[in-house]
Amino acid sequence: xxxxxxxxxxxxxxxxxxxxxxxxxxxxxxxxxxxxxxxxxxxxxxxxxxxxxxxxxxxxxxxxxxxxxxxxxxxxxxxxxxxxxxxxxxxxxxxxxxxxxxxxxxxxxxxxxxxxxxxxxxxxxxxxxxxxxxxxxxxxxxxxxxxxxxxxxxxxxxxxxxxxxxxxxxxxxxxxxxxxxxxxxxxxxxxxxxxxxxxxxxxxxxxxxxxxxxxxxxxxxxxxxxxxxxxxxxxxxxxxxxxxxxxxxxxxxx
Amino acid sequence: xxxxxxxxxxxxxxxxxxxxxxxxxxxxxxxxxxxxxxxxxxxxxxxxxxxxxxxxxxxxxxxxxxxxxxxxxxxxxxxxxxxxxxxxxxxxxxxxxxxxxxxxxxxxxxxxxxxxxxxxxxxxxxxxxxxxxxxxxxxxxxxxxxxxxxxxxxxxxxxxxxxxxxxxxxxxxxxxxxxxxxxxxxxxxxxxxxxxxxxxxxxxxxxxxxxxxxxxxxxxxxxxxxxxxxxxxxxxxxxxxxxxxxxxxxxxxxxxxxxxxxxxxxxxxxxxxxxxxxxxxxxxxxxxxx
Amino acid sequence: xxxxxxxxxxxxxxxxxxxxxxxxxxxxxxxxxxxxxxxxxxxxxxxxxxxxxxxxxxxxxxxxxxxxxxxxxxxxxxxxxxxxxxxxxxxxxxxxxxxxxxxxxxxxxxxxxxxxxxxxxxxxxxxxxxxxxxxxxxxxxxxxxxxxxxxxxxxxxxxxxxxxxxxxxxxxxxxxxxxxxxxxxxxxxxxxxxxxxxxxxxxxxxxxxxxxxxxxxxxxxxxxxxxxxxxxxxxxxxxxxxxxxxxxxxxxxxxxxxxxxxxxxxxxxxxxxxxxxxxxxxxxxxxxxxxxxxxxxxxxxxxxxxxxxxxxxxxxxxxxxxxxxxxxxxxxxxxxx
Numbered sequence: 001x002x003x004x005x006x007x008x009x010x011x012x013x014x015x016x017x018x019x020x021x022x023x024x025x026x027x028x029x030x031x032x033x034x035x036x037x038x039x040x041x042x043x044x045x046x047x048x049x050x051x052x053x054x055x056x057x058x059x060x061x062x063x064x065x066x067x068x069x070x071x072x073x074x075x076x077x078x079x080x081x082x083x084x085x086x087x088x089x090x091x092x093x094x095x096x097x098x099x100x101x102x103x104x105x106x107x108x109x110x111x112x113x114x115x116x117x118x119x120x121x122x123x124x125x126x127x128x129x130x131x132x133x134x135x136x137x138x139x140x141x142x143x144x145x146x147x148x149x150x151x152x153x154x155x156x157x158x159x160x161x162x163x164x165x166x167x168x169x170x171x172x173x174x175x176x177x178x179x180x181x182x183x184x185x186x187x188x189x190x191x192x193x194x195x196x197x198x199x200x201x202x203x204x205x206x207x208x209x210x211x212x213x214x215x216x217x218x219x220x221x222x223x224x225x226x227x228x229x230x231x232x233x234x235x236x237x238x239x240x241x242x243x244x245x246x247x248x249x250x251x252x253x254x
Numbered sequence: 255x256x257x258x259x260x261x262x263x264x265x266x267x268x269x270x271x272x273x274x275x276x277x278x279x280x281x282x283x284x285x286x287x288x289x290x291x292x293x294x295x296x297x298x299x300x301x302x303x304x305x306x307x308x309x310x311x312x313x314x315x316x317x318x319x320x321x322x323x324x325x326x327x328x329x330x331x332x333x334x335x336x337x338x339x340x341x342x343x344x345x346x347x348x349x350x351x352x353x354x355x356x357x358x359x360x361x362x363x364x365x366x367x368x369x370x371x372x373x374x375x376x377x378x379x380x381x382x383x384x385x386x387x388x389x390x391x392x393x394x395x396x397x398x399x400x401x402x403x404x405x406x407x408x409x410x411x412x413x414x415x416x417x418x419x420x421x422x423x424x425x426x427x428x429x430x431x432x433x434x435x436x437x438x439x440x441x442x443x444x445x446x447x448x449x450x451x452x453x454x455x456x457x458x459x460x461x462x463x464x465x466x467x468x469x470x471x472x473x474x475x476x477x478x479x480x481x482x483x484x485x486x487x488x489x490x491x492x493x494x495x496x497x498x499x500x501x502x503x504x505x506x507x508x509x510x511x512x513x514x515x516x517x518x519x520x521x522x523x524x525x526x527x528x529x530x531x532x533x534x535x536x537x538x539x540x541x542x543x544x
Numbered sequence: 545x546x547x548x549x550x551x552x553x554x555x556x557x558x559x560x561x562x563x564x565x566x567x568x569x570x571x572x573x574x575x576x577x578x579x580x581x582x583x584x585x586x587x588x589x590x591x592x593x594x595x596x597x598x599x600x601x602x603x604x605x606x607x608x609x610x611x612x613x614x615x616x617x618x619x620x621x622x623x624x625x626x627x628x629x630x631x632x633x634x635x636x637x638x639x640x641x642x643x644x645x646x647x648x649x650x651x652x653x654x655x656x657x658x659x660x661x662x663x664x665x666x667x668x669x670x671x672x673x674x675x676x677x678x679x680x681x682x683x684x685x686x687x688x689x690x691x692x693x694x695x696x697x698x699x700x701x702x703x704x705x706x707x708x709x710x711x712x713x714x715x716x717x718x719x720x721x722x723x724x725x726x727x728x729x730x731x732x733x734x735x736x737x738x739x740x741x742x743x744x745x746x747x748x749x750x751x752x753x754x755x756x757x758x759x760x761x762x763x764x765x766x767x768x769x770x771x772x773x774x775x776x777x778x779x780x781x782x783x784x785x786x787x788x789x790x791x792x793x794x795x796x797x798x799x800x801x802x803x804x805x806x807x808x809x810x811x812x813x814x815x816x817x818x819x820x821x822x823x824x825x826x827x828x829x830x831x832x833x834x835x836x837x838x839x840x841x842x843x844x845x846x847x848x849x850x851x852x853x854x855x856x857x858x859x860x861x862x863x864x865x866x867x868x869x870x871x872x873x874x875x876x877x878x879x880x881x
Contacts, residue, residue, distance in 0.1 A: 074768030088759020099756040103768040105749035112748030113741040131565030132555035143564045289679045351861045357854030518694040521687035
């Protein structure tokens with residue numbers, strides 16, 4: 001479904017991602033792990049159009065998407081969340097989620113002025129769907145809340161609901177458990193597993209090793225911008241390079 | 255040829271004052287990320303205060319000095335009362351605040367000093383100096399010389415002193431500067447005081463040539479802003495080059511093309527620059543960041 | 545493209561969820577009651593307005609309200625500042641004035657053509673300068689406005705130069721619009737229409753997209769909101785509204801000077817939008833009323849207008865950064881709890 005080949009991104013003299021290749025199969029949960037500064041988020045930003053690759057290619061469902069703007073990737077069914085929260089704090093929680101349905105709605109200015117998009121109950125249906133997704137991701141308690149009054153953990157879920165609202169073909173989660181406590185992390189793990197069961201393709205960047213090992217079908221390990229290893233959780237767990245370079249210190253916990 | 259020389263002289267003279275205004279903009283922009291739309295009022299205020307004091311019989315050098323000090327104090331006051339309380343506001347709000355400040359300054363001057371234009375005596379006589387068929391007012395020499403001295407002093411200040419280095423460090427990376435012990439609040443305050451003083455110097459220098467009045471600050475400030483944008487916001491060299499270039503282009507247009515469209519030149523120019531090279535002539539390249 | 549890969553398998557619908565969702569939609573009362581009240585007040589106002597002077601005051605408020613609402617869509621909802629909107633207003637005004645007096649065009653066609661030309665100009669400018677952010681955008685729009693003023697001042701053969709020019713009455717459908725009492729219903733109607741249309745827009749998917757891109761541009765783009773296109777369209781929309789209001793105001797006043805396009809007027813418009821309340825339609829109406837009345841209210845403080853204007857601006861931004869109306873509304877809501 002998604003094929004990354006020889007992807008490289010350099011910022012000035014620093015090469016954040018260097019010659020990374022991997023493939024994501026439809027309907028699986030794929031994880032990208034690695035120590036801080038390994039280039040995980042840069043890799044995400046490259047695939048989701050926030051950055052333009054220095055070289056290499058990203059092929060999504062048969063077409064090259066390297067350097068394509070995020071809003072055009074959204075049309076192809078690519079959706080994502082952010083490590084550093086990107087929620088519009090000037091909106092209510094449910095409005096944030098509803099923006100996820102943007103592409104499916106009539107967003108003309110003139111149409112909006114004369115109330116066209118509202119005809120046939122489209123807005124009503126969108127609103128109900130948004131509430132359902134908020135319930136699904138576990139922030140149903142905040143349906144009536146303003147985004148700015150929500151706690152951090154709930155906002156992370158809100159981002160997932162917004163991404164789901166777009167009916168994505170592939171969903172990128174950038175450190176969904178970052179900054180969450182033990183219980184919350186566990187709940188996010190369940191949520192990701194539940195997403196996987198629905199058949200949606202998920203790619204996640206995550207620090208929490210336990211979460212990654214539990215939910216992923218395949219794992220790519222990055223170190224210093226390069227791919228160190230790739231395989232199933234079982235393979236990664238015993239990969240000598242990975243154990244040496246990254247897991248060494250905390251291998252007992254895995 | 256003599257006409258060209260004449261235009262060159264007046265272009266450089268005007269350009270020097272634009273450069274001072276642009277330096278003021280850049281300084282505040284560097285320290286705080288704020289574009290101070292009230293910078294022009296500092297220039298106006300400098301000229302007005304000096305003119306009023308000399309008219310009251312105070313000797314010129316003393317009046318000039320007093321004007322600079324008064325305006326610097328106004329700059330500090332503005333930062334303390336209007337900018338600091340709104341530190342967390344977005345760019346739009348801060349732009350509006352500085353516009354509000356400029357109205358207050360302009361209004362207060364209008365009420366207290368009146369609407370009439372005022373002139374300052376020339377620093378050292380009005381006998382023009384003839385050079386190559388063109389004439390140069392001694393005041394023009396003053397403008398250029400003082401600007402050069404100010405620029406040199408600023409270079410020393412930023413290169414050698416603690417406060418100067420602090421301002422530069424804050425401009426570069428606010429958080430890092432804070433971590434190594436730079437008092438960012440004080441840097442902000444200092445940059446406003448300094449920028450105001452710079453504005454006052456410009457105002458005092460140009461007042462003998464162009465009479466000043468309560469509403470002169472708007473255009474001067476806007477042109478300083480244009481010069482700063484032209485050279486690249488935040489760049490010292492850019493501000494000076496931008497100011498001089500702007501002055502030259504403006505006077506050349508007035509001389510050779512159309513004097514009625516002289517004031518439009520900077521704005522046409524800045525539109526072109528923003529389109530072709532948004533970071534200005536000497537600005538840094540765009541950085542990529544989420 | 546819209547072939548849903550995860551449709552109804554995610555999330556279940558339940559009556560409770562549906563009810564909770566629908567409760568978040570703005571109700572009929574909240575959305576339309578203020579508009580109805582406004583319409584009734586405007587309809588009854590002529591009964592208490594004693595003379596032409598008061599009609600004129602109200603008309604100025606109404607015209608400014610429409611301008612502020614349109615500008616607020618750009619500033620409050622898109623988060624983009626324009627310090628040159630009076631330029632578009634001036635182009636509309638002079639477009640109508642010049643075409644009707646020098647070229648004998650009918651007033652409606654002159655208005656239409658001016659609006660279209662301004663729209664095209666705004667579109668062209670927006671394509672280029674909306675890539676710029678914050679200060680650069682402020683600079684570019686400011687420059688544009690000043691260029692317009694200078695051109696209007698210098699092309700005296702067409703515009704009458706700094707002394708201005710007179711503009712004929714507007715005739716539309718055989719009706720001659722002349723005098724405050726005839727113009728009043730026109731401007732009153734326009735305000736109601738503007739409030740309704742802007743209200744609809746803000747609550748529509750487009751309005752949601754605008755607010756979202758103000759909050760987080762990257763998040764908006766990721767869900768498919770073409771932020772550049774939205775900014776451009778709103779910029780053009782607000783410029784066209786300014787041009788139309790310029791045309792109408794020119795006919796109403798019967799005489800215009802380049803001051804209509806001045807930087808001062810641009811700042812005044814921005815002030816109305818932000819003092820009343822950024823991203824608030826009613827804030828714009830309130831801001832327009834406050835700032836239009838200010839010169840009259842301050843008549844006793846001869847000469848202090850500029851200072852007081854500035855103080856209001858600074859104080860609002862510092863103490864009520866969201867603007868007067870949203871801040872008050874928030875306060876009332878808190879009291880009500």
